Amino acid sequence: MKKGFNIFIFLILILLSGCSAVSKKTEIYSQNHVLKGMASWYGKEFQGRLTASGEEYNIRYYTAAHKSLPFGTIVRVTNINNGKSVRVKINDRGPFVKGRVIDLTPKAFESIASTKKGVIPVKIEILDDSDTFRYKS
Template sequence: MKKFFVKGLTLSVLTALSTPLLLGNSQQALWASSLEAATTSPTITTADPAPAKVLDPRASEKNLTSLASFAQADGRFAVILRLRDIPVITFLGSTAELTAFSAGQPLVTTDSAMGRAQAVAKQLEQLAQQPDFDAQAIQVRRGPGKTNYQISYQQQVLVTLDGQTFLPGQTRNLGQNALQMANRLRRLLGDAPPLAQIAPTQPQTLVGQAGSSIRRLKSGVASWYGPGFHGRRTANGERFNQNDLTAAHRSLPFGTRVRVTNLRNGQSVVVRINDRGPFSQGRVIDLSTQAARLIGVHSSGVAPVALDILSQ
C-alpha cells in the first residue's frame, strides 16, 4: 500500500484488488443499454467496493474527503472519492493510467481519473467551508441530451454521472443511482433530508440567489488563465488564486456572481468577477484554471459559453 497527501486530501492506494469494484468489461454496454430504463427497470445490486484502508486512523477526523485508487479486474485504473469514509463517487480511468501508476508515475491530468477526482474533492471541500452553505440546495437532474445525470449546487454542476463517473456499487437503474449519490452528498455534507425524486431537466423558475431574476448575457467564447498570473494582483486589488472559482470580465461589477455554461457539454460553474479581461476579440470571459477545469474548458483552451448573472 502507498499513501499520499494531495493538498489536504488523504489518498490511500491499493495496487491490486482481487474483487472487481465495478461492473467489469460490460460497464460501458450496461450504461448505454440502461439509459432507456433509468426509472423503470428492476435494480440489480452489486457489492460495494472494499473499504479503502487508511493508515492514519484519524484521517476521517482531519479530512472531509479522501481518495482511494484501485486496479480494476479488467486492467483499468479507478479512484473512489469518499466523504467521511463513505464511498460516494467512482472515477474510472484507463489501462495507461494503471500502467503509469504501477511505474510510480501516476497520471494526474484534468482528464485522468485522479485529476477528475481531485477536482471534485476540492470543490466539495470548498463548499463545505462556506458559512452560508446549505446542503438542501444540492439537486440532481438529467443532463443535456438525456445521456447522463448532473448533481449540482445552486445551478453549479458538481459532478456528471456517465460511463466514466458513477456510484460505487451501482445498479442498472441509473436514475436511482444518481438520486442515491445526491442524497449521500446532502446527508454527508450537511445532514439534509433526502430527495424523493429527480428534478425537472430545466428549473421551472429562474431566480437569482438574492431573489432577483437571472439575466442572460450575450453568449460568446470563454478562455482561461492561471499559472503565469497566480499570486498577482487582480483588477479589484486581491491576489489572484488560480484554484478559486473566479473570472475576468470587461465590464461587470466586481463581486458579480455569474453562471458560466459550456455549450458543448452543458456543464456549468458559478464564478465571481474579480478581474478585467479578456481583451481578445470574440471572447466574453476569462475563467480561472479551476473554473475552466470544472466545465471542460481547460483541455480545449476555449469554448462557447452562455453567461447568466445570478447576483450583482
C-alpha cells in the same frame, strides 16, 4: 390562531418576493449586452498577482475576468457544448482577445471543459450582484 398564522406567512412571502439577488440595473445590463460567446482560461503566470479588483489571483479559486460586469458579481458560466456549468465571482478585467467574453481561472474552466481545449462557447447568467463594488476614480 390559524388565521393569524396564515396572515403572517402571507406577509413573509410578500416581503421575500421583493428581495431579489439581481438588481434592476443588472437586469437591464444583461438585456443590452452579449452574454454568450467564447470563454478561455488564464493562469499560472498571474498566480499571486493582484487582479483589477485588488484581490490576489489564485488559480484554484472560482473567479473570472469580464470586461464590464461589476466586481463581486456572481455569474453562472455554462459550456454550450456539454451543458456543464460553474458559478464564479467576477474579480478581474478582461479578456483582451477579440471574440472572447470571459476568462476563467483554470479551476473554474476545468469544471466545464478540459483546459486542453483552451476556448469554448459559453452562456453567462448573472446570478447575484448584491455584493458588488466599484473603485472610485
